Amino acid sequence: MAARTILHIDMDAFFASIEQRRNPALRxxxxxxxxxxxxxxxxxxxxHARRYGVRTGMNIYEARRLCPQVVFVKAxxxxxxxxxxxxxxxxxxxxxxxEPFSIDEAFIDVTGSTSLFGTPxxxxxxxxxxxxxxTGLGSSVGIGPNKLMAKLASSMQKPDGLVLIEEGExxxxxxxxxxxxxxxxxxxLAGRLNAMGIRTCGQLADCPxxxxxxxxxxxxxxxxxxAQGIDTSPVASVEEQERTRSVGHSITLPRNTSDTKxxxxxxxxxxxxxxxxARKHGLAGTRLILTVRYSxxxxxxxxxxxxxxxxxxxxxxxxxxxIMDSIELKKAVRLIGIAMDVLARHLCQESLFEEDRRRTxxxxxxxxxxxxxxxxxxxxxxxxxxxxxxxxxxxxxxxxGARNIDET
DNA sequence: TCTGGGGTCCTAGGACCC
DNA sequence: TCTGGGGTCCTAGGACCC
Ligand SMILES: [Mg+2]
Numbered sequence: 544m545a546a547r548t549i550l551h552i553d554m555d556a557f558f559a560s561i562e563q564r565r566n567p568a569l570r571x572x573x574x575x576x577x578x579x580x581x582x583x584x585x586x587x588x589x590x591h592a593r594r595y596g597v598r599t600g601m602n603i604y605e606a607r608r609l610c611p612q613v614v615f616v617k618a619x620x621x622x623x624x625x626x627x628x629x630x631x632x633x634x635x636x637x638x639x640x641x642e643p644f645s646i647d648e649a650f651i652d653v654t655g656s657t658s659l660f661g662t663p664x665x666x667x668x669x670x671x672x673x674x675x676x677x678t679g680l681g682s683s684v685g686i687g688p689n690k691l692m693a694k695l696a697s698s699m700q701k702p703d704g705l706v707l708i709e710e711g712e713x714x715x716x717x718x719x720x721x722x723x724x725x726x727x728x729x730x731x732l733a734g735r736l737n738a739m740g741i742r743t744c745g746q747l748a749d750c751p752x753x754x755x756x757x758x759x760x761x762x763x764x765x766x767x768x769x770a771q772g773i774d775t776s777p778v779a780s781v782e783e784q785e786r787t788r789s790v791g792h793s794i795t796l797p798r799n800t801s802d803t804k805x806x807x808x809x810x811x812x813x814x815x816x817x818x819x820x821a822r823k824h825g826l827a828g829t830r831l832i833l834t835v836r837y838s839x840x841x842x843x844x845x846x847x848x849x850x851x852x853x854x855x856x857x858x859x860x861x862x863x864x865x866i867m868d869s870i871e872l873k874k875a876v877r878l879i880g881i882a883m884d885v886l887a888r889h890l891c892q893e894s895l896f897e898e899d900r901r902r903t904x905x906x907x908x909x910x911x912x913x914x915x916x917x918x919x920x921x922x923x924x925x926x927x928x929x930x931x932x933x934x935x936x937x938x939x940x941x942x943x944g945a946r947n948i949d950e951t
Numbered sequence: 952t953c954t955g956g957g958g959t960c961c962t963a964g965g966a967c968c969c
Numbered sequence: 970t971c972t973g974g975g976g977t978c979c980t981a982g983g984a985c986c987c
Binding site for chain 3 (some may be wrong): 956957958959960961962963964965966967968969
Binding site for chain 1 (some may be wrong): 971973979980981982983984987
């Protein structure tokens with residue numbers, strides 16, 4: 544593959560910084576952005592709050608204990624998604640090859656942009672400047688010969704970072720780098736590698752392929768490549784990306800329950816969320832997966848194929864009920880969720896796609912109203928019985944396409 | 952007073968088939 | 970008396986990312 548130049552842009556404490564822009568009184572204080580309800584978690588901590596140990600995923604009581612003066616701010620998801628779109632629009636000015644990686648991160652391939660916009664470092668500085676001018680927010684940028692190295696580079700200096708890893712520097716950068724610093728090596732993999740005496744990427748790169756293959760299978764081969772800084776995956780724009788494979792929603796209940804009537808009301812609500820999103824994006828479900836988390840956090844799934852591809856709320860809801868009825872609950876339920884494996888609607892055999900003209904029209908009409916006036920403006924009776932969500936934004940949100948969060 | 956929600960990909964065991 | 974070996978599909982679980 545010809546030499547490439549990839550940038551990874553990572554916004555600094557994205558949600559928290561946005562809130563501090565909106566409300567100057569927050570700028571001098573440790574801020575943690577949270578969802579709704581008492582069971583929510585920290586989605587982003589400002590750098591000030593991080594100094595006290597406040598971290599993403601931490602519950603609010605723990606955060607308060609570590610940093611009593613922390614200011615909790617409820618997430619304003621619509622503002623975050625709007626800001627994300629504005630940042631992507633800025634990036635589009637520098638190259639068409641942009642891959643949104645999450646709500647606050649993106650890769651951009653600037654290999655063909657240097658004659659127009661200058662050196663990679665100049666481009667990175669221009670991007671950081673434009674983002675700050677237009678949104679008031681800080682970002683960190685990593686530059687590398689591939690996505691893996693660009694992402695590593697952006698993590699090496701933040702906030703307001705700019706790190707360039709040249710092709711010729713890859714080896715020396717990785718030599719003493721702990722394996723878990725690479726995107727794709729998490730806690731478990733790192734633990735297993737460490738147990739084998741492998742702590743750094745240099746050691747991992749030197750480990751015989753056979754040993755990695757026998758311990759990790761296919762993953763082992765990839766690990767060895769990663770440790771050498773090799774990553775051939777292209778920067779894939781939203782249009783180029785693989786089709787959406789699944790659509791799902793889940794909810795941690797305001798309080799644990801064993802009451803199946805309550806759980807079924809939530810299932811209808813979740814079915815409607817999943818199906819309205821599938822309809823909006825022309826997707827049809829082929830399989831439904833029900834997830835249950837007990838009070839003790841034990842989590843399991845049960846799934847069943849849908850008899851024919853569908854995105855009809857009623858069909859999916861009834862299917863969810865059948866799965867639910869096959870489960871004998873052993874403990875009080877903390878979380879319930881459904882996910883659908885999906886296909887593009889036009890890929891479904893017409894004869895197999897369950898469609899009733901009048902029903903399709905009804906669903907379309909309801910979707911239109913709900914788009915304009917808000918989710919669940921029009922809904923089915925039993926949904927009204929279920930209330931209360933944690934309302935945490937998903938970082939897997941994408942500016943376009945089926946990936947989604949609650950923007951309300 | 953603990954511990955969100957949205958995804959993708961890989962593995963492994965049993966069923967089933969040739 | 971000894972007892973195939975693949976391959977694929979289905980399902981559940983788990984690792985990883987933000
Ligand atoms: Mg960030």
